[in-house]
Amino acid sequence: MGNEGGSMNSEKTWFQEPLRLMRDKLLPKLPGPVKKQVEGEINRLEDIFLDYRSPRFAIVGRRGSGKSTFINGVFQSPVADIGSVKAQTGRGQWHSFHKTDDDTAAMDILDTRGLGEGTTPEELTDEKNSLSEGKNSLKTKCPDVFLFFVKAKEVDARIKEDIKQLQELRSFVEEVHSYIPPVIGVVTQVDELDPIYDTDPPFEKEKHQNINYAVSHLEEKLQDEIDGVIQVLPVCAYMAFKENEIVYDRRWNMEEVLHYLLNHLPGSTWLQWAKITQAQAIQKSIAKSIGKSASTINGGFGAQPIPIADMPIITGVQISMITSIAYISGRDLNRKSIMEFIGALGVNVGAAYAFRQAARSLSKVAFPGIGHVVSGTVASIATWSLCKAAIAYFIDRQTAEQAKKIFENTKNDEESPLDSH
Ligand SMILES: Nc1nc2c(ncn2[C@@H]2O[C@H](COP(=O)(O)OP(=O)(O)O)[C@@H](O)[C@H]2O)c(=O)[nH]1
Ligand SMILES: [Mg+2]
Incomplete structure (x- = not known):
């Protein structure tokens, strides 16, 4: 595994950054009721990925x-x-x-x-x-x-x-x-x-x-x-x-x-339970639950347009979701293979990877040319489509082509956040 492959062993790092950015940068911008809902889902994901323990x-x-x-x-x-x-x-x-x-x-x-x-x-x-x-x-x-x-x-x-x-x-x-x-x-x-x-x-x-x-x-x-x-x-x-x-x-x-x-079992024990049992039904249940939380979080913006500067966070949540589904599937993977999966879906890996990198130090990054916006609904649908494609590919072990079909069938006509640029 090359250096750019990265380690899959540190579960904490996948969601930690995007969730922290969501909480610090985006949450304050949301209106009351939506804010509560999104915060609830952020808490759920933090339970699963940051506070994990044995059942x-x-x-x-x-x-x-x-x-x-x-x-x-x-x-x-x-x-x-x-x-x-x-x-x-x-x-x-x-x-x-x-x-x-x-x-x-x-x-x-x-x-x-x-x-x-x-x-x-x-x-x-x-x-x-x-x-x-x-x-x-x-x-x-x-x-x-x-x-x-x-x-x-x-x-x-x-x-x-x-x-x-x-x-x-x-x-x-x-x-x-x-x-x-x-x-x-x-x-x-x-x-x-x-x-x-x-x-x-x-x-x-x-x-x-x-x-x-x-x-x-x-x-x-x-x-x-x-x-x-x-x-x-x-x-x-x-x-x-x-x-x-x-x-x-x-x-x-x-x-x-x-x-x-x-x-x-509480969410904090799910990762271990999935790893131990290697049961497909369990892997899928957890993957769907993570996908629902991620979609709700990304869709929390409702009709409000999401400025381009906030898109790395949305992409970060999506990539964390895909990474976690790959991990739950028990496959031996590195970051490169996650990017290969995203590439197979026909979305721009370069952009996705750049976004991921950008998400690491969002506050320091100045985005050139604002103008691209995406609605919360689109972000939510795109996230859910990615979840379904990731389940097909990593858990059901379907081909990249089949996963791509699933991704496209659920995808809205409008641009998904991963497509831009
Ligand atoms: N036929 C059969 N035997 C079992 C089953 N589960 C356990 N056993 C047998 O029952 C005995 C006691 O099992 P064990 O798991 O050591 O019980 P424990 O004392 O509760 O831990 C062993 O001889 C096992 O092989 C089962 O589902 N079917
Ligand atoms: Mg015994």
């Missing part, structure tokens, strides 16, 4: 309920130990799991030990201690979501103690952090339900009926003890690995669960 899940579930298997299924890699004695160490403490080759792609797990799983008196005392240990950990970090794991075959078992523990821990979080995390029930190991010969997804009708039964059964039990709307999702997370390679994949409904979780 945090507190899991309540018995030994063997499939927690470690689920974590491996999320990463599609054996990051957690399965079923062994070693796998039980570290419970009750926050633990950060990350991709083997990238410790910035991480999720934090608090595996609280199930109250109901103990049998011997020693284990019961031990579990009393572990509950307070779990609370100590919850004090240090607030979970985004509580996950309650139950084996499909055990939704009929006595799980009342476990649900009570869940409720107790959740109330504790509310007390210390003034935040009530959502509870999501996960019915695991659905492949083990009858009929047992039907082991491989997408499963036959009879299996689906039994899965639905298990889900509604757990829903009822949770609803009896937990306040608020409770969602229960079935999953099979089973994968087998040999020397870190996937040799068997029996996962079912996994991507749906991960996508569902995205909606319960």
Whole structure:
């Protein structure tokens, strides 16, 4: 990668400048209600790109309920130990799991030990201690979501103690952090339900009926003890690995669960969640959300003409948006390849790049010849078209030609900000 390629690793730099310029230079010029809306979107993007952190899940579930298997299924890699004695160490403490080759792609797990799983008196005392240990950990970090794991075959078992523990821990979080995390029930190991010969997804009708039964059964039990709307999702997370390679994949409904979780995670955790899961549905959701914010910001000027001097900021937001979509797609990219994409769309890369450079030091740049103006509506439509083209190209891996078609179909007849000069 050449010098002009630039580093893709510093997420902070992509949006930092254009957002700061938007806030400092353009926001004060906007009329009241629009100003509020644009400011809200700037805040959203700042959450995602400047305040990013790992998602945090507190899991309540018995030994063997499939927690470690689920974590491996999320990463599609054996990051957690399965079923062994070693796998039980570290419970009750926050633990950060990350991709083997990238410790910035991480999720934090608090595996609280199930109250109901103990049998011997020693284990019961031990579990009393572990509950307070779990609370100590919850004090240090607030979970985004509580996950309650139950084996499909055990939704009929006595799980009342476990649900009570869940409720107790959740109330504790509310007390210390003034935040009530959502509870999501996960019915695991659905492949083990009858009929047992039907082991491989997408499963036959009879299996689906039994899965639905298990889900509604757990829903009822949770609803009896937990306040608020409770969602229960079935999953099979089973994968087998040999020397870190996937040799068997029996996962079912996994991507749906991960996508569902995205909606319960704060924006500040989205980049990491996308990187970890590599799920297309998640990448697209986030990309669209970023595109909507960027379009609203760029369109915040409504009918007002945008002076040429402000256009580098608009272009800066667009380029940051494209860069972030490329990043989310998981492709190994540098600034040059972003410019290649923009070039493929048929817009003037030279101008775009110059604008980007200019945006860096806007206050110092004197623009020659004012006269070009663009309306906020056009800026907004152009930004949204670019978002859709970037999703097609980077996430759906369509050709540059297909991306160009998408770009042109949504593009207005008037000049887009990227076209000028
Ligand atoms: N058939 C099947 N087995 C599973 C599934 N998930 C976990 N297991 C098995 O259940 C056992 C316990 O799983 P583990 O993830 O270690 O549970 P944990 O104690 O909650 O972390 C292991 O032998 C796993 O291989 C699944 O979806 N299907
Ligand atoms: Mg485990």
